Amino acid sequence: MQTNVPPSDTARAVGRATFAAAVAGTVLAPLHALSRYATADGAEDLEGPLVRAWAEPATDLVAPLLTWSDPDTVYLSYGKLWLPVLVVVTICAVLVRRRxxxxxxxxxxxxxxxxxxxxxxxxxLGQYWTPWLDESFVFLGVPGLLASLAGSTLLGVALLRRGFRPRATGWLLALWLPAVVAISTVMALGAALLPMVWAWALASRSLDAERTVPAPVDAGPRH
Incomplete structure (x- = not known):
């Protein structure tokens, strides 16, 4: 026997926060990429014709958002904003898993x-909120990206096979690897998080639905 459990206020709040995080990340991604191009380490990225085609006019358009401090400070400041985005998205994924x-x-x-x-x-957290940017990327960022890509690809395929709704979540996760390659070529690696972020933002709709769970079995009177 099964029973329907209504969504909690926490689940609804996480769902709304995840969608807001996806919207914020979509705005943040090009700003963070442009701020990186202004740094000494990121200047060479502008040598690519695909990057230059959008980055040069975009830099002129949003110049005040890129020149309010020195290039490294601007880059690190925008990088800090990715942390709450990914925290909310991860919490959303955990809640979806629990259902x-x-x-x-x-x-x-x-x-x-x-x-x-x-x-x-x-x-x-390590890259943008501590002095250990390079160490965090090598020892946490690279393994994290590889595990995220592998797990998300497998999960996307599994969700598609099991009819998870919305279907877009499964497709975005399953195709995240080629999306990372494409987005990294045109913009930056950080922006390549967006397909995964939007996958869970769309999946957050399921947190508003009733959850079906087994009802407790009445063992009868105890003597």
Missing amino acids: RAPDGLERWAWPIALTGYALATAAL
Whole structure:
């Protein structure tokens, strides 16, 4: 026997916060990329014709948002904003997982994906909120990205096979690897988080739905 459990206020709040985080991340991604191009380490990225085609006019358009301090400070400041985005998205993914009854491939994919998201979140904390930017990227960011990509790809396939709604979540996760390659070529690696972020923003709709769980079994009177 099963019963329907209405969504909690916490689940609804997380769902709304995740959607807001996706919108904020979409605005943040090009600003963060442009701020990187202004630094000594990121200047060489402008040598690519695809990057230069959009970055040069965009830099002129949003110049006040890029010149309010020195280039490194602007870059690190925008980088800090990725942390709350990924924290909210990771919480949303955890809540979606708690409402699932995973089986087969999905059961294996969830821990890989969630571990990757946790490592990526820790990497952002280290990169932009501590002095250990390079160390955090190497020891947390790279493993986190690889685990996130592998787990999300497997999870996306599993969710598509099991009919998860919305279908866009499964497709965005399953195709995240080629999206990372494409977005990194045109913009920056940080912006390549967006397909995953939007996958969970769309999935947050499921947090507003009733959850079906097994009802407790009445064992009868005890003597």
